[in-house]
Amino acid sequence: MAQVPVGSAVVIAGAKPYVVAQPTDGAFVAFDAACTHQGATVAAQDGLELECPAHGSRFNGGTGAVEKGPAKSALASVPVRRDGEELVVG
Numbered sequence: 224m225a226q227v228p229v230g231s232a233v234v235i236a237g238a239k240p241y242v243v244a245q246p247t248d249g250a251f252v253a254f255d256a257a258c259t260h261q262g263a264t265v266a267a268q269d270g271l272e273l274e275c276p277a278h279g280s281r282f283n284g285g286t287g288a289v290e291k292g293p294a295k296s297a298l299a300s301v302p303v304r305r306d307g308e309e310l311v312v313g
Contacts, residue, residue: 227251227310232267232284240264241301241312244271246285253303253312254287260294273298 227233232244240256242265256264263277271284280294287298303312 230270232271232273234265234267234273235312239313242267242273242284242287242298243303243310243312244284246271251303251305251310252285252287253301253310254282254284254298255301256298258282258294259289259296259298260292265298 227243227245229245229248232242234256235241235243242254242256244252258265258275258280260278260280263275265273265275268274273282273284278293281291282298283290289297301313303310
């Protein structure tokens with residue numbers, strides 16, 4: 224959990240990449256990291272900002288909401304839970 228500081232989002236690489244964020248202390252959220260425009264994996268920027276490297280769509284890492292197109296749909300929410308000192312996504 225220390226890998227996801229309060230007020231920031233990180234992209235977890237893997238066969239299916241995810242975004243995990245901690246918008247407020249102890250509150251974790253997760254999203255599918257595939258941009259809803261054409262599926263490229265978004266990248267974490269400063270704080271909670273996420274940006275798609277393909278066409279520049281921007282998303283709020285705390286809510287998944289689109290902040291700048293061309294994407295029109297929010298990132299898909301994914302379940303996340305604490306298991307001791309670890310986060311389990313999916």
